[in-house]
Amino acid sequence: MIDLNMPEKVETMQNNMKNLARSMFRPISRKYDEAEHEYPKELDFFRNLPIMNKPKKKDPAKTAAPKKPAGEDGGAKLGANLGLIFSTEALCWGDAALLLSLPNAGLGNAALLAVGTDEQIERFGKKWIAMAITEPQSGSDSGSISTTAVLEGDEWVLNGEKIFVTCAERSDAVVVWATVDKAAGKAGVKSFLVEKGTPGFKLEKLEHKLGIRASDTGTFLLNNCRIPKNNILGSAEVKQGTEGFKGVMKTFDNTRPLVAAMANGIASAAIDFLKEQLEKTGAKLDYKKNVHNLDSVEKAYYRMEAELEAMRLLTWRAAWMADNQLSNNLEASMSKAKAGRMATLITQEVCDICGPVGYSRKYLAEKWMRDSKIMDIFEGTGQIQHLIVARNVLKLNSSELR
Ligand SMILES: Cc1cc2nc3c(=O)[nH]c(=O)nc-3n(C[C@H](O)[C@H](O)[C@H](O)COP(=O)(O)OP(=O)(O)OC[C@H]3O[C@@H](n4cnc5c(N)ncnc54)[C@H](O)[C@@H]3O)c2cc1C
Numbered sequence: 270m271i272d273l274n275m276p277e278k279v280e281t282m283q284n285n286m287k288n289l290a291r292s293m294f295r296p297i298s299r300k301y302d303e304a305e306h307e308y309p310k311e312l313d314f315f316r317n318l319p320i321m322n323k324p325k326k327k328d329p330a331k332t333a334a335p336k337k338p339a340g341e342d343g344g345a346k347l348g349a350n351l352g353l354i355f356s357t358e359a360l361c362w363g364d365a366a367l368l369l370s371l372p373n374a375g376l377g378n379a380a381l382l383a384v385g386t387d388e389q390i391e392r393f394g395k396k397w398i399a400m401a402i403t404e405p406q407s408g409s410d411s412g413s414i415s416t417t418a419v420l421e422g423d424e425w426v427l428n429g430e431k432i433f434v435t436c437a438e439r440s441d442a443v444v445v446w447a448t449v450d451k452a453a454g455k456a457g458v459k460s461f462l463v464e465k466g467t468p469g470f471k472l473e474k475l476e477h478k479l480g481i482r483a484s485d486t487g488t489f490l491l492n493n494c495r496i497p498k499n500n501i502l503g504s505a506e507v508k509q510g511t512e513g514f515k516g517v518m519k520t521f522d523n524t525r526p527l528v529a530a531m532a533n534g535i536a537s538a539a540i541d542f543l544k545e546q547l548e549k550t551g552a553k554l555d556y557k558k559n560v561h562n563l564d565s566v567e568k569a570y571y572r573m574e575a576e577l578e579a580m581r582l583l584t585w586r587a588a589w590m591a592d593n594q595l596s597n598n599l600e601a602s603m604s605k606a607k608a609g610r611m612a613t614l615i616t617q618e619v620c621d622i623c624g625p626v627g628y629s630r631k632y633l634a635e636k637w638m639r640d641s642k643i644m645d646i647f648e649g650t651g652q653i654q655h656l657i658v659a660r661n662v663l664k665l666n667s668s669e670l671r
């Protein structure tokens with residue numbers, strides 16, 4: 270039987286995160302939206318948290334053990350993925366751009382922990398690592414990247430351009446995707462750990478953005494950038510077929526539900542704000558009221574609440590599946606497609622209903638409307654998520670349905 274009650278420890282953790290978001294993120298939310306690119310120094314508090322700077326080495330026993338599906342050996346579990354989803358939503362209720370600015374929590378850190386060797390985790394584990402996939406001619410179709418990596422003796426030599434990299438300036442290192450064999454297509458795409466300060470690796474510029482302005486986004490140029498041979502993540506071998514690339518893309522099955530949780534956090538902030546504004550005008554939400562007697566604002570409010578519930582359930586399912594070693598490619602994309610899109614619609618409608626209060630920079634509603642848009646763009650746009658859902662449902666591969 271499905272039990273949708275939150276376990277007590279999860280509820281406590283969620284409340285703690287919400288309190289942190291309220292006391293730490295909200296008070297500086299507007300400040301760093303306006304001071305675009307400036308690092309929020311208040312976040313240094315997180316640098317000292319053990320979870321941020323002491324990544325665990327892999328347990329060989331666990332790595333070697335065959336993965337058990339949910340239900341066996343003690344049944345379904347509520348694990349790290351779901352825990353992270355709840356914290357992410359709560360913190361993004363405070364400010365999504367500040368969450369993206371948390372030290373040592375870049376997308377590259379997730380990739381290092383997912384596929385890095387113990388030696389790489391030892392060398393890079395305490396660093397803040399960004400992830401550079403996108404190029405001027407390659408975004409959604411990440412298998413078509415043209416940055417190259419050529420092995421020369423004990424070094425890889427990287428050349429190319431990477432754009433729209435989150436945490437570009439603040440990070441200490443970047444996971445750069447490059448092809449070791451362009452003719453091999455997706456099979457030739459590999460990822461490499463590149464440290465800041467390496468000759469030939471240059472931060473070219475930072476972007477001025479619509480939303481998540483506290484998060485720094487930039488362009489890198491790689492010009493004969495030489496890195497040690499053992500900075501490749503995973504195997505250098507180019508295997509025929511797309512299995513290797515699928516493995517790299519698997520990181521997204523864990524991170525897309527996280528983006529969905531970010532969207533849920535922003536949407537819930539906007540809905541809470543609307544409720545406060547309605548209560549200020551003396552309106553009282555009465556869930557027992559007959560549906561035929563609801564006014565248009567009440568109707569809109571209840572519909573948004575229901576949408577948020579659907580966004581959350583899809584997100585939780587995707588993360589729960591990851592925790593239980595179930596393949597969640599379909600569910601991860603469903604959660605991001607739904608939450609990314611709905612967050613933009615909800616924040617916009619809240620601004621509509623609130624009128625000048627929604628539009629004014631005195632309040633955060635207009636900021637949430639700007640911040641939410643990125644949730645439907647990065648880590649795969651909404652259209653790309655729909656494509657992945659369609660491929661899963663129709664049982665077609667990426668060359669059969671593009
Ligand atoms: C603030 C910000 C932060 C970012 N951070 C990072 C980062 O840290 N690292 C990184 O590597 N990238 C990052 N990106 C890049 C982001 O992941 C890409 O913008 C995104 O993947 C889309 O790629 P694109 O911009 O090249 O659009 P394109 O791929 O050119 O797509 C343009 C439009 O066409 C649609 N489209 C494309 N292909 C199809 C298709 N087959 N079917 C239907 N529609 C399609 C897309 O949905 C989109 O609407 C960031 C972007 C932004 C704005």
